[in-house]
Amino acid sequence: MVHVDGRVTTCCLDEGLENTLGNARETPLAELWNGPTLHRWRVAQAEGRFEDSGPYCTLCNWRGAGTMPSEAVAEYLAGNNERSALTSFRSRFPHVTRPPHRKTR
Numbered sequence: 092m093v094h095v096d097g098r099v100t101t102c103c104l105d106e107g108l109e110n111t112l113g114n115a116r117e118t119p120l121a122e123l124w125n126g127p128t129l130h131r132w133r134v135a136q137a138e139g140r141f142e143d144s145g146p147y148c149t150l151c152n153w154r155g156a157g158t159m160p161s162e163a164v165a166e167y168l169a170g171n172n173e174r175s176a177l178t179s180f181r182s183r184f185p186h187v188t189r190p191p192h193r194k195t196r
């Protein structure tokens with residue numbers, strides 16, 4: 092979510108901007124979106140480690156706002172070679188058997 096002053100946070104619930112990634116007026120949004128901090132936080136969420144997915148997530152009791160489809164999470168992890176996180180994610184969501192790009196007929 093991009094606030095009027097350009098600050099970018101990971102979540103629409105984060106009114107206090109605790110999960111701020113940077114400022115879109117200073118850094119391209121794509122760079123913030125694809126940067127190492129957000130990647131690390133995504134992996135933490137996929138592994139169920141919300142305490143490591145941004146300071147605001149630690150306090151959150153929702154943990155489902157804007158949830159990505161499970162298949163998209165699996166594809167993201169596989170595409171970034173996050174094998175351990177993918178295994179963890181699949182164990183928590185067993186209906187995800189394989190990432191979409193590996194689907195067979």
Ligand code: SF4
Binds near residue numbers: 102
């Ligand atoms: S855990 Fe809560 S604060 Fe963090 S991204 Fe999910 S919904 Fe937002």
